[in-house]
Amino acid sequence: MTLVDDFSAVLKRKIGLDSGSIGKAAVERAVRHRMNAAGVEDEHDYLMRVQTSSAEMQQLIEAVVVPETWFFRYPESQAAMAALARERLFAAGVPQDRVLRVLSVPSSTGEEPYSIAMALLDAGVPAPRFHVDAVDISERVIDFARHAVFGRNSFRGDDLAFRERHFTESADGYQLSALVKERVRFRQGNLFDSYLLLGVAPYDFVFCRNLLIYFDAPTQERAVQVLRRHTREDGVIFVGPAETSLLTARRLPAVPAARSFAFFAQALPAPAELPAVSKPIVHAWTPPRRPVAQTPVARLPVPHAAIAPATPIQAMAPAPAASSLPASAQASQASLRQIETLADQGRVQEALNQCRAYIDIHGASAEALYLSGLLQDAAGDARQAQAAYRKALYLEPGHREALLHLAALVASEGDHEGASRLQARAARQEARRE
Numbered sequence: 181m182t183l184v185d186d187f188s189a190v191l192k193r194k195i196g197l198d199s200g201s202i203g204k205a206a207v208e209r210a211v212r213h214r215m216n217a218a219g220v221e222d223e224h225d226y227l228m229r230v231q232t233s234s235a236e237m238q239q240l241i242e243a244v245v246v247p248e249t250w251f252f253r254y255p256e257s258q259a260a261m262a263a264l265a266r267e268r269l270f271a272a273g274v275p276q277d278r279v280l281r282v283l284s285v286p287s288s289t290g291e292e293p294y295s296i297a298m299a300l301l302d303a304g305v306p307a308p309r310f311h312v313d314a315v316d317i318s319e320r321v322i323d324f325a326r327h328a329v330f331g332r333n334s335f336r337g338d339d340l341a342f343r344e345r346h347f348t349e350s351a352d353g354y355q356l357s358a359l360v361k362e363r364v365r366f367r368q369g370n371l372f373d374s375y376l377l378l379g380v381a382p383y384d385f386v387f388c389r390n391l392l393i394y395f396d397a398p399t400q401e402r403a404v405q406v407l408r409r410h411t412r413e414d415g416v417i418f419v420g421p422a423e424t425s426l427l428t429a430r431r432l433p434a435v436p437a438a439r440s441f442a443f444f445a446q447a448l449p450a451p452a453e454l455p456a457v458s459k460p461i462v463h464a465w466t467p468p469r470r471p472v473a474q475t476p477v478a479r480l481p482v483p484h485a486a487i488a489p490a491t492p493i494q495a496m497a498p499a500p501a502a503s504s505l506p507a508s509a510q511a512s513q514a515s516l517r518q519i520e521t522l523a524d525q526g527r528v529q530e531a532l533n534q535c536r537a538y539i540d541i542h543g544a545s546a547e548a549l550y551l552s553g554l555l556q557d558a559a560g561d562a563r564q565a566q567a568a569y570r571k572a573l574y575l576e577p578g579h580r581e582a583l584l585h586l587a588a589l590v591a592s593e594g595d596h597e598g599a600s601r602l603q604a605r606a607a608r609q610e611a612r613r614e
Contacts, residue, residue: 183223184208187240190230195241195317196372196399202244210243238319245318247288250336251295251343254389257418258299260440261385264416265305268384280310283383283410285371286391287314290325290364291334294356296387297363298346312364313383315376322366328356371406382412389441390420393607397596400426411445418442421580422607425588425599515542519551528558546576553585562589580609 188199188207199207211226218236220226229236252258265280280300284293293314300310316322331353335343347354369376371391388407392400404426407417419427419441427443428434435442515538522531532555539548553568569586572579587602 183227184211186227187211187230190227190237191241191244192396192399194237195370196395196403197244198394198396198399200396202394207244210240213243214240242318242320245321247318247321249288249291250334251291251330252299252337252339253292253295254418254421254439254441255337255339256437256439257387257389257441258295260435260437260442261296261416261418262299262303262305263437264385264435265300265310266303269305269309278309280305280385281381281383282310282312282385282387283315283377284312284387285315285369286318286388287316287322287325287366288318289321289330289334290314290328290366291330292387292389293325293364293366294328294360296385297360298342301360301363302342302345307359307363310363313377313380314364314366315369315371316366317368317370319368322368326366328361329353330356371403377410380410382410383415384412385416385418386411386445387418389418390423390607392419392423392426393603397600400596400600404430408445413446415445416442417445420607421610422584422603425584425591425603428588429591429599516548516551523551523555523558528555531555532559544571544575546572546579546582549575550579550582550585553582557585557589562592565589578605578609578612580606583609 184199184204184207188197188204191197191199191207211223214236215221215223215226217239218226218229220229230240231237261282268274269278269280282293282296282300284296287293293312296312297310301307314322314325316325329350329352330347335354343354346357346360348357349355371388386407388403392403395403411417416435417427417432421441424434424441424443431448432443432445433448435444515534519531519534519538522528522534532552535548535552535555539545539552542548549568549572553565553572556562556565556568566586566589569582569589572582573586576582583602583606587599587606590602591599
């Protein structure tokens with residue numbers, strides 16, 4: 181074991197970080213940076229200091245943690261949360277003093293918790309009826325977040341109307357309004373500290389995005405349990421796109437809202453406890469949120485009538501305008517749409533037969549094989565589903581949805597290491613898209 185391995189082990193015990201997820205070189209750079217800053221020349225001496233000084237341990241963590249975020253990074257998540265929030269606060273019989281509680285962990289430099297507050301205010305939720313707790317392990321980023329002045333890099337995408345509503349431009353950047361700032365309370369803390377949020381009531385919504393991918397399988401399991409403990413039984417957990425299979429593998433039902441990456445905290449019953457069904461049922465086809473389940477959506481433990489129904493599978497990525505495609509490509513696209521329509525209607529076997537015929541006629545493509553995998557999954561044939569996903573990845577190695585669904589199947593068979601590798605590939609693909 182090298183000294184870098186020793187430092188990696190210390191970080192894993194303290195914050196759960198799997199050094200393989202960021203590379204040992206990143207850990208070594210952080211260690212060298214802190215050794216220079218602390219004036220320590222010997223690695224063994226610095227290792228001893230880290231293990232005996234909580235202040236230096238915190239500084240090493242600060243050096244390792246590199247925040248990368250922006251406002252409304254996943255706008256569909258905030259839209260889904262706002263719809264659920266209105267349902268919970270404004271439904272008949274809800275007390276007028278009901279206050280919605282939201283947790284953001286890790287909160288980084290504040291863009292996510294402030295986005296949550298802005299989304300709720302813009303949805304018509306009165307400021308006194310919600311508050312957001314924001315937790316991060318880094319004291320440095322919390323200080324930045326509390327200052328609430330942001331540069332242009334925090335504003336990305338085409339829709340920046342929220343900036344006009346909630347910010348004032350100044351010489352230093354964009355100053356967030358006091359109304360939004362007052363709804364968010366920041367605190368420093370480690371997700372795995374037993375005293376974190378001790379005595380605090382569970383939350384309606386918990387946002388924990390793009391953190392689980394930095395843990396190994398046992399630490400991921402531990403983290404999910406911590407998140408569920410901090411979420412109400414009828415609450416919802418929001419994760420990053422590459423982390424969805426971690427929750428589906430634990431039987432947490434997905435919120436049927438396209439690209440929300442949201443899951444109800446109350447797990448579905450174990451398979452042996454499920455009522456018998458005469459045939460597989462296909463529900464909201466919204467990859468990559470979850471693999472197609474075989475339990476009717478009506479049996480989910482939490483009402484979600486206020487959420488718009490999930491879009492069909494073809495909505496997961498914009499297709500080229502039909503008029504811009506060659507005639508043969510238009511015919512292929514129409515055939516895939518017909519297969520997807522059959523799937524949305526629950527006619528799984530018929531859709532699967534047509535998908536096979538489509539591949540025989542038009543040849544294999546990543547999208548056709550991915551669709552075949554989803555249908556095999558819905559029909560209960562996990563082995564064939566895996567084969568289809570792997571063929572799709574052979575043709576398109578960066579097919580993010582195939583990576584996520586294959587990871588979920590691999591994890592369900594107990595191969596958590598293989599699943600983690602697939603999730604890491606999906607995370608890298610998501611980063612390249614952004």
